[in-house]
Amino acid sequence: MERKLRRLFSRAYEDIEINIPRVEQREFGIGNLEKKIYKRHLAFLSLEELKAFLIREAPFYISYSAAYYQNPSAPMEKKGFLGADLVFDIDVSLEELEKAKEDVLYLYDVLKQDFGFKDIVINYSGNRGFHIHVRDPEALGIGKEGREALVEYFNLQKFDYKELLKHYTAYRGKKDAEILATGGILGPSPREHKAGFLGKFLTNLYGVLDEKGRKFLLKGDWRYVKSSHVKKALEKTRLRLDVDNQVTSDLSKLIRMENSIHGSTGLQAKVLSLEKLEGFDPWEEAVVFSKEKKVLVQMKESFRIPRKNISLQEGKLYRMPEYLALFVVLQKKAILKD
Amino acid sequence: MGLDKDLLARAKRAWELFEKSKNPDLVEKDLLWPLMVFAYFRKPSLYPRLLDRYAKEEWKHIDKEKFIEERIPLKDYLNYLYDFPLYYRDVRKGWVRIDRDKDGLEVLKKQITQKIASIPREEINKRFKDWRTQAEVRLLKVSSHPPCIEALLKKAKEGKNMGHYERLALALYLVNIRLPEDDIVEIFKSLPNFKEKTTRYHIQYVKEKGYSMFSCDKMKELKLCVAECGIKHPMEWHYGKKAQKTL
Numbered sequence: 001m002e003r004k005l006r007r008l009f010s011r012a013y014e015d016i017e018i019n020i021p022r023v024e025q026r027e028f029g030i031g032n033l034e035k036k037i038y039k040r041h042l043a044f045l046s047l048e049e050l051k052a053f054l055i056r057e058a059p060f061y062i063s064y065s066a067a068y069y070q071n072p073s074a075p076m077e078k079k080g081f082l083g084a085d086l087v088f089d090i091d092v093s094l095e096e097l098e099k100a101k102e103d104v105l106y107l108y109d110v111l112k113q114d115f116g117f118k119d120i121v122i123n124y125s126g127n128r129g130f131h132i133h134v135r136d137p138e139a140l141g142i143g144k145e146g147r148e149a150l151v152e153y154f155n156l157q158k159f160d161y162k163e164l165l166k167h168y169t170a171y172r173g174k175k176d177a178e179i180l181a182t183g184g185i186l187g188p189s190p191r192e193h194k195a196g197f198l199g200k201f202l203t204n205l206y207g208v209l210d211e212k213g214r215k216f217l218l219k220g221d222w223r224y225v226k227s228s229h230v231k232k233a234l235e236k237t238r239l240r241l242d243v244d245n246q247v248t249s250d251l252s253k254l255i256r257m258e259n260s261i262h263g264s265t266g267l268q269a270k271v272l273s274l275e276k277l278e279g280f281d282p283w284e285e286a287v288v289f290s291k292e293k294k295v296l297v298q299m300k301e302s303f304r305i306p307r308k309n310i311s312l313q314e315g316k317l318y319r320m321p322e323y324l325a326l327f328v329v330l331q332k333k334a335i336l337k338d
Numbered sequence: 339m340g341l342d343k344d345l346l347a348r349a350k351r352a353w354e355l356f357e358k359s360k361n362p363d364l365v366e367k368d369l370l371w372p373l374m375v376f377a378y379f380r381k382p383s384l385y386p387r388l389l390d391r392y393a394k395e396e397w398k399h400i401d402k403e404k405f406i407e408e409r410i411p412l413k414d415y416l417n418y419l420y421d422f423p424l425y426y427r428d429v430r431k432g433w434v435r436i437d438r439d440k441d442g443l444e445v446l447k448k449q450i451t452q453k454i455a456s457i458p459r460e461e462i463n464k465r466f467k468d469w470r471t472q473a474e475v476r477l478l479k480v481s482s483h484p485p486c487i488e489a490l491l492k493k494a495k496e497g498k499n500m501g502h503y504e505r506l507a508l509a510l511y512l513v514n515i516r517l518p519e520d521d522i523v524e525i526f527k528s529l530p531n532f533k534e535k536t537t538r539y540h541i542q543y544v545k546e547k548g549y550s551m552f553s554c555d556k557m558k559e560l561k562l563c564v565a566e567c568g569i570k571h572p573m574e575w576h577y578g579k580k581a582q583k584t585l
Contacts, residue, residue: 115412116432138413138432146416153424164426196429 010058031061043073060263063254083140089247091129094306126262126269205233266326295325
């Protein structure tokens with residue numbers, strides 16, 4: 001069965017375009033049906049070589065390093081670290097992909113508006129979520145601690161509004177008005193996501209105050225701001241994400257290669273434009289196996305295909321489109337019968 | 339700053355003074371830097387206080403407006419000020435507004451630490467070799483040891499009888515942290531069947547042969563490991579993995 005699956009992966013890779021920037025400086029790792037990464041420290045000199053490898057070996061999983069190295073195939077301590085893409089992983093579930101999309105959009109906006117990044121690539125993970133790769137030169141040199149700080153900006157694990165007020169003293173006075181004017185609702189083109197977390201918070205705080213409170217706030221005077229106002233403003237402001245800290249902060253982490261086929265689903269880790277993201281449905285856009293060709297499978301256990309509303313019974317035989325058959329087989333819920 | 343020629347001499351002097359006063363605030367100004375270098379590599383618990391004093395002193399003479407802007411690039415913030423959550427700051431388009439006085443000092447501190455951290459550990463070991471023996475004696479009194487060694491030390495102190503491998507492990511450890519022979523003998527003195535001559539002979543034997551300390555695996559095998567303390571070799575407790583080689 002494994003050989004048959006491999007043949008299908010190999011054929012699919014013939015039609016997949018791979019485009020990885022600085023491919024020759026990345027470390028690659030491949031996986032089989034038992035282990036997602038069983039071999040690492042692989043390196044390719046060119047995209048052509050990588051593609052030939054994919055067609056020839058047809059690995060069930062392929063990951064690459066966010067990091068760039070002088071010698072990507074050398075042992076860890078001899079690789080010669082040159083920098084690393086800033087990567088975020090939003091991992092939810094196939095069912096909750098819509099929620100994940102919202103998170104990705106928020107994250108994307110913050111990366112752009114707050115952090116000023118421009119070179120941002122979003123891809124479907126091939127399974128339960130999305131990956132975001134930031135490749136701006138300014139991002140590549142951020143250290144482990146700095147990356148952890150960025151994750152915290154999204155996850156708000158240690159957020160404490162009393163602390164906010166304490167730190168806030170540095171910005172009081174004229175600065176309240178300035179932040180509100182340049183980033184918030186008072187600005188020439190009011191846009192919520194313009195002025196960072198603090199700007200959003202101030203804008204929302206301004207919004208929940210009455211006339212008098214607003215007037216004073218603009219002068220940096222918080223005397224009419226009650227803790228109930230702060231709480232309300234915070235609720236409006238904070239969008240707690242669940243970004244995987246380890247993926248972002250581990251500089252030697254291998255991450256699913258974009259546009260590769262995910263060996264747990266048979267779906268493609270497809271790169272998505274922002275416009276495509278909203279309407280993205282993996283059962284449409286991420287399918288690489290045939291939708292017409294029918295394949296016979298036998299269920300090992302009862303299973304429901306997520307986002308499809310198809311329930312399958314243990315022990316039964318089903319003839320279904322190849323892409324769905326591969327999904328249930330790779331999920332280890334069924335075996336190929338042909 | 340840096341590793342100039344007389345750093346060693348000055349560090350020695352600084353350490354002696356510090357040993358007397360135990361008060362980092364009383365260390366002479368020009369001895370502060372060598373003592374800090376020492377502390378960073380050898381006595382991390384002392385380091386933050388020294389750094390604090392040193393940086394504050396430097397900060398007085400720095401032209402703050404030249405040193406740091408009121409808005410700094412995000413990447414600089416993440417390099418120097420990552421300990422302070424970003425969401426309390428005004429962050430826009432990759433620029434972070436900071437407090438020149440408060441944050442500037444923190445940036446300076448990080449820069450100093452990064453400078454010290456960039457000194458190769460091997461270099462430090464070489465430079466500080468001569469007087470390490472003396473320092474380690476004191477280190478033994480003031481600092482801690484891995485749990486397995488603590489257990490052995492306790493046993494020795496309480497005058498319990500110790501098996502061959504227990505004695506050997508403890509002796510190897512003490513020799514390897516360069517405790518003077520007299521001090522090692524002192525530690526074994528409480529053992530019921532203690533014989534000074536025999537003890538000295540064994541210590542010298544171990545020293546001459548240059549035996550290194552048992553690894554944690556070996557300690558486990560000998561059933562002398564008492565806790566999962568997260569290290570792979572008992573010597574790591576003091577020197578870290580790299581320094582181990584140069585001992």
